[in-house]
Amino acid sequence: MRFDTPCYVIDEQHLLKNMEKIQWLREHAGIKAxxxxKCFSTWPAFELMRNYMDGTTSSSLYEARLGYEEFGKEVHAYSVAFAKEEIPELKQYANKIIFNSISQLKTFHKDLSSCDLGLRINPGISSSDYDLADPARPNSRLGVxxxxxxxxxxxxxxxxxxxxxxxxxDFDDFSKSLDHIAETxxxxxxxxxxxxxxxxxxxxxxxxxxxKFAEKLKTFSxxxxxxxxxxxxxxxxxGAASLVTTVLDIVHNEVDIAIVDSSIEAHMLDLLIYREPAVIEDSGQGRHRYQVAGKTCLAGDVFGDFKFHKPLKVGDQIHFADAAGYTMVKMNWFNGLKMPTILIRRLDGRHETLKTFDYKDFKFNLGSYWNTHNYSKKGRHE
Ligand SMILES: Cc1ncc(COP(=O)(O)O)c(C=O)c1O
Incomplete structure (x- = not known):
């Protein structure tokens, strides 16, 4: 099937597979999920997810509000630091408020006497391979x-x-660190x-x-x-979404380079931050090698090097896998590129458009003044 690109396509069938595992875990371990x-807030997809999860957790007032308005059920509100003015509004949305520090807990608990409060603890251990994402990195501000x-x-x-x-x-790694936490x-x-x-x-x-995971959690609980x-x-x-792009041009500089109507910088930023290549659905291991690159001016706007079964040509569509997590939440207007439309493939196979973007979204992202008079094709300064 061809798509108007660029677009993200969320697949409910795949989402359901993950949701059923979460549901199984909730039943067998007695946990809540x-x-x-912060990872995924494309809220029209919550319709399915809310049947399998207990609510949402947030990193800011806006996320807490979104969870309250669009997911419902439990709303956990955490922030690295809340501002005083946020607390009265936050109270309206959150079932649990989790503070990052003793000082914030002490400052705000008086205004929150009826709330379920928590504290983030930094256990000084972590499983992260990336310093950037390691909550236990030296001098970390994340938790007490x-x-x-x-x-x-x-x-x-x-x-x-x-x-x-x-x-x-790695379950064994998780298990060992949970034992360490339990003992400490x-x-x-x-x-x-x-x-x-x-x-x-x-x-x-x-x-x-x-x-084994369920058993471990149940025993701990x-x-x-x-x-x-x-x-x-x-x-x-x-695995529940892909980014679909179209090849606009093919250039050569020692290697063949396919330029698509998207950008890793603007539409899959997390990969660039962590210096990981994108994954192409079904690219296989053919003998036609291409660097697939984005269309922004950033020299390193490169999705990766891939081997295709057939030579690429202008108009071919390329589907990048795993475009749900930390992807749509980080998309941006760099270079004024067209923002990908967001589609969802419902369980019955129907494609539904959740969101389209146009020039107005780009313009009003950074200002709210729309010049209606004095506007000509040559621009308003003419
Ligand atoms: C406090 C907290 N909870 C949950 C998550 C979600 O983690 P993940 O998307 O890796 O499951 C994160 C991610 O950074 C986090 O910082």
């Missing part, structure tokens, strides 16, 4: 490291959030109602031992009599 909106201070704050909180994994596919914080854990283990655990992958929460982002939507 809240979607991390002083255990004595956390114990002193226990009368003010009902739970804690400990996010220490990043794309962790046992006195604290016995005093809490809930513990969120954050996100970053890739448990929807095909060969992840979901049964029972030992300390706490409600365990997970905050899945990437694992909830992995």
């Amino acid at each position: 809240v979607l991390a909106l 490291t002083d255990y004595t201070a956390v114990m002193d704050a226990v009368p003010l909180i009902n739970g804690v959030m400990i996010h220490y994994n990043c794309e962790n596919e 914080y046992q006195d604290l854990l016995h005093k809490l109602d809930w513990v969120s283990l954050g996100g970053g655990i890739y448990f929807t992958l095909d060969d992840y031992p979901l049964d 029972e030992r300390y009599s706490v409600q365990v929460y997970l905050e899945p982002g990437e694992t909830a939507i992995t």
Whole structure:
């Protein structure tokens, strides 16, 4: 099927596969799962997801509001630092408010006496391969490291959030670090109602031992009599969307370079930040090699080097895989490129358009004055 490009296509069938695993885990481990909106907040897709998850978790007032308005159920509100003015509004949306520091907890708890409050703990360990994403990196500001201070704050909180994994596919590693956390914080854990283990655990992958994972979480939850929460982002939507692009030109500079009507900088920024190549659906291992590149002016706007089964030509469409997580949330107007339309393939196979963008969206992104008079084809300064 050909698409008007560029476009993101979310696939409900694939989303459902992930959702069913989350649902299985909720039933067998007794955990609750809240979607991390920082990873995926294309809210028209929540219609399906809300049947399989317990709510959302957020990193800002706006995300908390979105979770409240469009997902419903539980709203967890966390922020690296809340501003004083945000607190009254936040209270309207959030079931749980999780502070990043003792100072913020102490400053705001008086205004939140009826709320379920939590504190983010930094356990000093993590599974991250990237310094950029490592919450336990040296001098990290993410969570409280002083255990004595956390114990002193226990009368003010009902739970804690400990996010220490990043794309962790290794169950044994997860298991060992949970044992370490359990041992380190046992006195604290016995005093809490809930513990969120954050996100970053890739448990929807095909060969992840979901049964062992469920058992581990259940044992932890029972030992300390706490409600365990997970905050899945990437694992909830992995594989559930693609970015479809069209080849506009093919140039040659020692290698063949196919230029598409999109950009890794503008439409798959996370890959560029982490210096990872994109993955093309079904590109296979043919003998026709191309560098596939974006159309912005950035020299390094390159999706990657790929081997195709047939020579590429102008007009061919290329589907980049895994374009849901940390992708749509980071898209930007660099170079004024056309923003990808967002489509969803419903369970019955129908394609529905969720959002289109045009010049007005680009213009009003950075200003709200629309010059209606004095406007000619030559521009308003003429
Ligand atoms: C506190 C917290 N919760 C949940 C997540 C979601 O993690 P992931 O998308 O890797 O599952 C993150 C990601 O950075 C996070 O910082």
